[in-house]
Amino acid sequence: MKPFRYERATDVPSAVALLAEQPHGAFLAGGTNLVDLMKLEVATPEALVDVRRATSDRIEELPDGGLRIGAAVTNSELAADRTVRRRYPMLSQAVLAGASGQVRNLATTGGNLLQRTRCVYFQDTTTPCNKRDPGSGCSALDGYHRELAILGSSPACVATNPSDMAVALAALDAVVHLQGPLGERVIPLTEFHRLPGAEPERDTVIEHGELITAVDVPPLAMMTRSTYRKVRDRASYAFALVSVAAALEVTDGVVADVRLALGGVAHKPWRAWIAEEALRGARVSTESFQAAADAELAAARPLPGNAFKVPLARNVIVHSLGDLAEFHQLGEELR
Incomplete structure (x- = not known):
């Protein structure tokens, strides 16, 4: 060092x-x-x-019924908070899936959003990596890329964002508060991280000197019925091959509203806007879930070693939505 x-x-x-x-x-x-x-x-x-x-280490109620999560709130505190667990279960589940207990006790909300990729070439200074050394090349394209991106990548970089928490926050329509030399900015979480393009060295839209001070989560009633599902190579302390944050609102067998975000598939938490649009107004069925997943993943451009992620992502989307639909049906029957 x-x-x-x-x-x-x-x-x-x-x-x-x-x-x-x-x-x-x-x-x-x-x-x-x-x-x-x-x-x-x-x-x-x-x-x-x-x-x-x-920065603040508190989770506070906002006047509109949402929550403000201070940047210094640890992952352990966030996952255990009763209000978060009740109103936003996908967020608590995502944080618990993200790391060991020891890491969660130290890691903060602000820091979690700024994690760098775990691509092996980014971490190996003896190999070319455009993210670490712009213009040097991307070793993963012809090397080991099993865990890397299938959506939104570029010839310059196929790295993935490692955060579980950020995937849930993307689905929750969260916003990030920044304070910098030029004042305060508020940025939607879906716009906070960047796709690689020709500048993969830039993970986020943060400018030098800007500090994350808080994250706001809006009051979405449907989020009480939400879930986070993570597929990984081992049950503990592994980064996602594919993950899905999902929430579903159903009225009379029709999708009234839906939120979907994917992890492990792109340079940023991937909000599944196309799938959401396809699902709103559709009848609840396995077929409609499959069609929406296929529409979202039509843009996937996998490499030979990670082509399995396309059907894997499809299956995780369908099963996550199916579980939520069954939960709704059970609730209607109990009423």
Whole structure:
């Protein structure tokens, strides 16, 4: 690990001011991803500004009935919060699926959104990687890419975003609050992460010096009937091959509303807008779920080693929606 300067910020304005003075610096919260990358010398910041005590560590009710999640709320606290578990079960389930208990105790909400890809070539400084070293090439295209993207990739990068929490937040229509040298910005979670295009080194739309201060989740009643399903190579502490965050509202056997987001398939949490549009107004059936999944995945461009993700994603979408539909049917029968 290369030497670096360490500063501890006591509030958001001082954190922003400190990093503004460090063009090659970075914010540090839980450090569960950044410190690992520093050990590998994938990340080599010259200065770290500790913001763990600068941002809020509270989950608060908003006037409209939504929730504000402070950037310093740990993953463990978020997953265990009673309001989150009751109103947004997909979010609690996603966080619990994301890492070991030890990591969840340290990892923060803001830091989780800024995780870098776990592509083996990104983490190996002896190999070409456009995300780590722009213009050097993408080793995964002709190398090991089993876990990588099937949607939204480019010739420059086929990496995937590793966050489970962000997939649920994308389905929840969450927004991210940023504070930077030029003031505050509020960005929809679906627009916060970028597809690689010709600049895969840029994971998000954050500018240097901007700090995540909170995430707001709107009051969506249908989210009390939501789920997060993750398919991975082993049951514990593994990143998603495919994951689905889903919520379904059914009226008289017809889909009144739906939310779908996919993980493990793209450079960003993939909001399944096409599938959602296909499902609204459709009769609840396995066939309609399959047709919607097929419409979403028509744009998939897998590589030879991860072509299995297309039918896998289709099956996970269909089974997740089917489980929610059965839940609705049971509720109607009990009434």
